[in-house]
Amino acid sequence: MTPGWITTTLLDNDAPGGWAVARSREGFLHDANGPLFPREWLKRQDLSVFAEHGIGHLDGEPVYLLELNSAGEVPGCSWQGLRGFMLQGDHTLYKVLGYAAQIGTWAREHRFCGSCGQAMAQVPRERAMYCQACDLRSYPRISPSMIVLVTRGDEILLARSPRFVTGVYSTLAGFAEPGESAEDCLIREVREEVQVEVRNIQYVGSQCWPFPHSMMLGFHAEYAGGDIVPQADEIEDAQWFNIHDLPPLPASRSIARYLIDLYVARRLGHAEPVLPG
Ligand SMILES: NC(=O)C1=CN([C@@H]2O[C@H](COP(=O)(O)OP(=O)(O)OC[C@H]3O[C@@H](n4cnc5c(N)ncnc54)[C@H](O)[C@@H]3O)[C@@H](O)[C@H]2O)C=CC1
Ligand SMILES: [Mg+2]
Numbered sequence: 001m002t003p004g005w006i007t008t009t010l011l012d013n014d015a016p017g018g019w020a021v022a023r024s025r026e027g028f029l030h031d032a033n034g035p036l037f038p039r040e041w042l043k044r045q046d047l048s049v050f051a052e053h054g055i056g057h058l059d060g061e062p063v064y065l066l067e068l069n070s071a072g073e074v075p076g077c078s079w080q081g082l083r084g085f086m087l088q089g090d091h092t093l094y095k096v097l098g099y100a101a102q103i104g105t106w107a108r109e110h111r112f113c114g115s116c117g118q119a120m121a122q123v124p125r126e127r128a129m130y131c132q133a134c135d136l137r138s139y140p141r142i143s144p145s146m147i148v149l150v151t152r153g154d155e156i157l158l159a160r161s162p163r164f165v166t167g168v169y170s171t172l173a174g175f176a177e178p179g180e181s182a183e184d185c186l187i188r189e190v191r192e193e194v195q196v197e198v199r200n201i202q203y204v205g206s207q208c209w210p211f212p213h214s215m216m217l218g219f220h221a222e223y224a225g226g227d228i229v230p231q232a233d234e235i236e237d238a239q240w241f242n243i244h245d246l247p248p249l250p251a252s253r254s255i256a257r258y259l260i261d262l263y264v265a266r267r268l269g270h271a272e273p274v275l276p277g
């Protein structure tokens, strides 16, 4: 048995047993023991199953995803969004659910060929959908996003989007566009969002961000010039904050928080935090 969570290409849906998670528009089903249920038990509940996907092995046991048409009632259970599982609880289970969400979303959105509109079929032994008419394969979509902590000595540049929890400030982030390198994207995003120039861009680390399919690439950059001008509509406020006087920060498991905590720890000579994957 291999401990921990390992994603697999595909599992045999006709094989009995294993664990299952159930996902609807309301999030994942969970009870006092969490979001993982004995699969045979879950399939006996009064749930409207849209699709079933084998997604991996947890401590050697197969795990399946039941994609539902709607959030049904299961006695003793309730529904919780993926973000809730990210914010608290077992991190490995959150990884299972994050993967399940991405596979469920992708499979649901790729039932028909984007080129000719015909029904696509699951490729055997590979996580891909196939259109025979076009000989086209569609793989799960991952959207690279840059996230950067811009610093100026003891000051760090943080901004608020109107979508954030009240009071919280975070690092700047944005999706890569076709034709861009990671560095091009980072420089453009910082320019667009606050009209600041950066230099000495250093890659720090990455994080899967399954909301719904981002791959966060985290960087540190030094301030090189310009006065902060927040982008209309996108950025509600942006400021330089002293590391000794920081506002409410993003959730502890986010790479945004990691980039901030890492810089502060290095500045103060404290132990460095660990990046949650
Ligand atoms: N893990 C973390 O610590 C953090 C993660 N993020 C994530 O980074 C990503 C990018 O951040 P934003 O500032 O929102 O991006 P952004 O600054 O590029 O603006 C978002 C807008 O970009 C457009 N867009 C371009 N490509 C897109 C794509 N592939 N998918 C969706 N929208 C696309 C849409 O109009 C969307 O409203 C988001 O997924 C966000 O949740 C953001 C901050 C912290
Ligand atoms: Mg942004």
Ligand SMILES: [Zn+2]
Pocket: 113, 114, 115, 116, 117, 118, 131, 132, 133, 134, 135, 136
């Ligand atoms: Zn086609």
